[in-house]
Amino acid sequence: MAYDLILQNIAKHITLTTGETNHFISLLKPEAIKKKTILLREGQLCNNIYYVSSGILRAYHLDKDGKEATIMFALSDWWITDMFCFVNQQPAMLFIEAVENSAIVALQKKDLDNLFIEVPSFERFFRIIMQNAYVREQVRVIQNLSLSAEERYQHFINKYPQIVKQVTQKQIASYLGVTPEFLSSLRKKDK
Amino acid sequence: MAYDLILQNIAKHITLTTGETNHFISLLKPEAIKKKTILLREGQLCNNIYYVSSGILRAYHLDKDGKEATIMFALSDWWITDMFCFVNQQPAMLFIEAVENSAIVALQKKDLDNLFIEVPSFERFFRIIMQNAYVREQVRVIQNLSLSAEERYQHFINKYPQIVKQVTQKQIASYLGVTPEFLSSLRKKDK
DNA sequence: ACAGATTCTTAATCTACCTTAATTCCATTG
DNA sequence: CAATGGAATTAAGGTAGATTAAGAATCTGT
Numbered sequence: 001m002a003y004d005l006i007l008q009n010i011a012k013h014i015t016l017t018t019g020e021t022n023h024f025i026s027l028l029k030p031e032a033i034k035k036k037t038i039l040l041r042e043g044q045l046c047n048n049i050y051y052v053s054s055g056i057l058r059a060y061h062l063d064k065d066g067k068e069a070t071i072m073f074a075l076s077d078w079w080i081t082d083m084f085c086f087v088n089q090q091p092a093m094l095f096i097e098a099v100e101n102s103a104i105v106a107l108q109k110k111d112l113d114n115l116f117i118e119v120p121s122f123e124r125f126f127r128i129i130m131q132n133a134y135v136r137e138q139v140r141v142i143q144n145l146s147l148s149a150e151e152r153y154q155h156f157i158n159k160y161p162q163i164v165k166q167v168t169q170k171q172i173a174s175y176l177g178v179t180p181e182f183l184s185s186l187r188k189k190d191k
Numbered sequence: 192m193a194y195d196l197i198l199q200n201i202a203k204h205i206t207l208t209t210g211e212t213n214h215f216i217s218l219l220k221p222e223a224i225k226k227k228t229i230l231l232r233e234g235q236l237c238n239n240i241y242y243v244s245s246g247i248l249r250a251y252h253l254d255k256d257g258k259e260a261t262i263m264f265a266l267s268d269w270w271i272t273d274m275f276c277f278v279n280q281q282p283a284m285l286f287i288e289a290v291e292n293s294a295i296v297a298l299q300k301k302d303l304d305n306l307f308i309e310v311p312s313f314e315r316f317f318r319i320i321m322q323n324a325y326v327r328e329q330v331r332v333i334q335n336l337s338l339s340a341e342e343r344y345q346h347f348i349n350k351y352p353q354i355v356k357q358v359t360q361k362q363i364a365s366y367l368g369v370t371p372e373f374l375s376s377l378r379k380k381d382k
Numbered sequence: 383a384c385a386g387a388t389t390c391t392t393a394a395t396c397t398a399c400c401t402t403a404a405t406t407c408c409a410t411t412g
Numbered sequence: 413c414a415a416t417g418g419a420a421t422t423a424a425g426g427t428a429g430a431t432t433a434a435g436a437a438t439c440t441g442t
Contacts, residue, residue, distance in 0.1 A: 135275040181422085
């Protein structure tokens with residue numbers, strides 16, 4: 001059924017009783033969303049964290065010149081939100097959009113806050129999720145500071161071959177912090 | 192006493208019983224370390240997470256050309272470790288050194304793992320610590336992608352005036368991802 | 383208090399990556 | 413299936429920031 005994947009995702013880190021599982025499921029809002037649907041816009045309140053069941057989402061920031069910076073891609077089995085704004089209930093800095101038709105599961109901030117109290121093992125689950133996310137971003141900072149654009153591109157295609165298949169080069173360029181023109185010239189050199 | 196600060200730090204997010212507090216304290220190893228002491232070197236196992244009681248630590252990465260990239264500064268009341276290597280028990284990618292004489296409290300990986308089981312509210316505490324660390328790194332990625340070196344420097348001195356007083360310009364340059372020469376020229380322009 | 387080592391500054395030169403613009407290639411929609 | 417608009421490519425010219433080198437300022441250890 002529709003909740004299989006998300007329950008397996010959770011079972012990687014914690015064990016729930018049947019009652020806890022049912023309570024958790026009662027909080028979830030599954031949704032099928034079309035390609036290009038925008039789930040969150042800059043300036044809005046960010047009330048949801050999303051689990052991606054299938055498809056792929058992208059979070060990006062628009063700078064003062066209207067240039068996009070891709071903050072993350074979320075493939076199937078990933079969690080995504082504008083964490084700063086979700087946690088602090090501030091207006092969003094990020095846009096979150098579906099790159100392809102996707103199936104997602106939404107969990108609301110207030111429900112998650114209650115869940116932490118009612119089922120404390122979710123503290124462990126999200127501690128691990130946050131820990132992994134922190135490590136990921138830290139490695140990215142290291143790479144941004146110490147590698148050339150070409151090296152970052154090579155790492156990206158090795159680490160995320162699946163993403164390379166599903167998104168445009170323009171989006172990859174905006175993740176790496178280069179222009180699409182420059183990425184194109186790197187790819188040409190490669191061959 | 193010596194544990195006041197760290198207990199206050201924890202009390203911001205969770206409440207402990209007297210027994211839990213004593214158990215927690217029994218796991219801590221306070222240390223006074225001199226300026227330039229290196230607590231962790233690249234390639235070593237990273238068995239400790241450090242709480243900074245006073246002074247300031249710095250985590251940095253050395254790239255293949257021997258160039259330093261500063262990953263974080265930890266002022267008093269901050270937690271710091273090479274999180275990837277601490278969590279996954281892999282050889283460290285980072286060096287951690289004391290920028291000034293500092294007082295720190297070390298907590299070992301195995302003790303923290305047990306603490307999560309014996310005092311589950313520490314899951315909440317570290318969930319929040321990890322969440323904040325994730326958000327911080329994500330904001331840094333956004334700024335690296337969408338701001339010029341000059342804008343990043345302005346943000347840095349506004350956000351961390353205390354750090355500016357305690358570290359060299361060379362270290363700030365390596366945090367911002369520019370050369371000390373270029374940072375110097377930015378500072379000149381400013382006035 | 384001095385010598386040696388870092389750090390900071392300045393300036394000239396260089397380069398990785400950007401900007402602009404034109405052309406081709408797709409994918410979506412009517 | 414034609415039309416349209418975005419994506420990718422190519423190329424010329426431009427700039428933020430790197431590199432190199434040298435001198436001045438500051439810190440460190442004895």
